[in-house]
């Protein structure tokens with residue numbers, strides 16, 4: 492199914508998001524938000540031997556935020572922490588066959604939610620968070 496500027500994959504992940512929910516006793520949890528639209532994304536991870544064995548998310552936001560968080564969870568599940576940290580918002584959008592330009596900022600939330608969960612995991616396990624990690628608190632662009 493396709494709808495206007497949205498790819499079939501975006502629609503699929505919006506209508507049937509993967510890995511929605513909460514992980515009890517997560518090894519890491521991160522919450523990020525976009526101050527312009529007010530959308531919020533929360534990501535939970537389970538980590539064993541440096542591998543992300545489980546990941547779930549809750550997104551209170553637009554369809555593109557839901558689709559990108561869903562795709563991001565699929566892309567990092569089973570990956571090492573280092574691999575998950577390399578996931579960019581552009582890669583998430585590409586895996587969804589693209590997003591309309593004015594919706595690219597929504598994919599930034601997905602990238603940041605992954606990093607925030609890993610930041611939390613690293614703080615808990617090593618006492619130190621992700622070097623240089625700071626979710627944006629300035630509007631990325633108008634929408």
Ligand code: FES
Pocket residue numbers: 525528529530552553554555556596597600
């Ligand atoms: S994340 Fe807010 S409009 Fe998409």
